[in-house]
Amino acid sequence: MTKKTCIAMVPSSGLSHLIPQVEFAKQFLQQHNQFIVSFIIPTDGPLTPSMQQILNTLPPNIDFIILPQVKNLPQHSYEPATKMKLVAKYSVPFLQEAIKSLISKTHLVALISGVFSTDAHKVAKKFNLSSYLFYPSGAFTYSFFVTLPNLDDSVSSETEYLLEPAYETVIVPGSTITLTIEDIPDIIKSERSSILYKSFLDVCKKFSLFDGVIINTFTDLEPEVIRVLQENERESKKPCVYPVGPIIRNESNCEENINLMCLRWLENQQPSSVLFVCFGSGGTVSHEQLNELAFGLELSGKKFLWVVRVPNKVTNSAYFVGEKDDPLEYLPNGFLERTKENGLVVSSWAPQVEILGHGSIGGFLSHCGWSSILESVVNGVPMIVWPLFAEQKMNAKLLIDVLKVGVRVNVDDESGIVKREEVAKSVKRIMEGDESLEIRKRIKELSVGAAVATSEDGSSWKALSSLALKLHSF
Known part of the structure; x- marks a missing residue:
């Protein structure tokens, strides 16, 4: 019997990260039903009722695997982003076993990681799988975060904070917006020597390692940023950028x-x-x-x-x-x-x-x-x-x-x-x-x-088709 072509998805922990990836999977499979999708869920505790309900109502061509709970997280992991990253990192051995199981049952071609599940990238490469990042936010913030490691390298080692005093403002590539220290996430305002800052910087560094980045936006919403990202992709072998949005829920998960x-x-x-x-x-x-x-x-x-x-x-x-x-x-x-x-x-x-x-x-x-x-x-x-x-x-x-x-x-x-x-x-x-x-x-x-973007032959429809063609070639 011919094995079905499978894509594994490893979302970051939490409802707000699971929902966009589930909706992406549904949209992708609706357009390209020759694939199946398997979610592999890192955890540090029982799933919330809302998450369980979403997983229990998945269509037949999407299934899920709940990884064993990660125990004894370090004290500094209570900051949300750091916690999500560590849960994914400590789940890598469990993830490897889940991937082995999928390979034995399906024709597994790719692993798609959530933003804070970037440690899954090395698992994908270990098993010779195509590796993608699912970025649930827009191209503007992605452009800033993927540039963050270069910005960090440009700051002298004596400087304690990223934007002070060397960089009072930052212009995001592809945008006319000037960001001040008041505009950026609090985690980037931490001392550059802090565990929180280093943890987030490591996440951003891994963005450039993926074969492609799936972004929940569309061309008419962020045309210039998308154009610059795609130019960078062609000129410097950066990850392929797939603007596939808007990916939103069709109905709420509510009583x-x-x-x-x-x-x-x-x-x-x-x-x-x-x-x-x-x-x-x-x-x-x-x-x-x-x-x-x-x-x-x-x-x-x-x-x-x-x-x-x-x-x-x-x-x-x-x-x-x-x-x-x-x-x-x-x-x-x-x-x-x-x-x-x-x-x-x-x-x-x-x-x-x-x-x-x-x-x-x-x-x-x-x-x-x-x-x-x-x-x-x-x-x-x-x-x-x-x-x-x-x-x-x-x-x-x-x-x-x-x-x-x-x-x-x-x-x-x-x-x-x-x-x-x-x-x-x-x-x-x-x-x-x-x-x-x-x-x-x-x-x-x-x-x-x-x-228009999500209609047949719209920009997001074409981006999904391009991604499907790439995955089908493996």
Whole structure:
């Protein structure tokens, strides 16, 4: 019996990394059904119910292998990026055994690694497999991170920090955006001698080792950056770049009763009248900031649908801390009663994909995670830009300075929070007036571009076909 041609995928740990890779696999197989895909999942504990549900509902041509749990991670691994990298690194022996098993059953041709699973590259090479990186964010941030090792080499050994004093600003190849130290992820602001910084730098160094990089973007969204990356590929034998996006979910992984509650409420609202407020699957704000956001939404007088989480001073705490308290208990006294005619407030989770696709939504207050950005672009929904952590401030610069499809909230210099007046002002800017109309026009154009890119013979469709042809040749 002829063995089926198989691709193995090793996602970085966590729901926000698993979802884009699963959606990519589905899209790839829909277009090229001669392949099968096997996910190999590194773990350091039991899978969350959400992850388990996603894996249990995979189509027949996608299966999965859960690797044994990694134990006794070092103390410094509590920073998210470092933890994900170490989980993947310590899973390499388990990964090798899983690859051996797949080779015995299938015609395994390639291994596709997540951003923090780059140690899987050496496993691919050991078994003479084609090796690819799946980059779930945009070409702009990829261009910065793949350049980071060169930037680091240019800084003198006496310099403690990357951007001070030798580099006060950085221009990303293929972009006119100038980044300051305020715009880059916190992990890069660590001392260059620190374990956190070195760990992330090692991830970025491995980017250039892959045969190709699959990026969740499309040509009309980031034309110049993609052009420069592809020129570099031709001129200096850099990895092939495949812009295959937008890859987004078709439906949310959310409880049915919450889905119905949100969508029924939206059905009773006017077209483009509601602001959706959500900080992604892991974003949180402090209690003080939660109150200011609440008062700002109330002050704006606009309709809103708000996903509230238990406040925390650590902006990505929802990734690691289960919510035992009721988030609604942290809202200002009387807020729910005062705003019951204008707003719907839900705890922790809501069906974001379905909400952004609803005709009543007129704006999205977002933390600027890339998946949320793409969902907003696909549905033509303008954004209020409120970045919290990781590469989100870089994404925010792209949205405001280049794409011009949103407005950005301003943080108060003294308190370090966004005041209620600023919240209300931003809501009104995105929901009414001439500025809103211009932003709405631009994001509608990008929405059309996204649809064209993924249609037959569109740029992303062709990129997937090119990748499939390469893989089929092995």
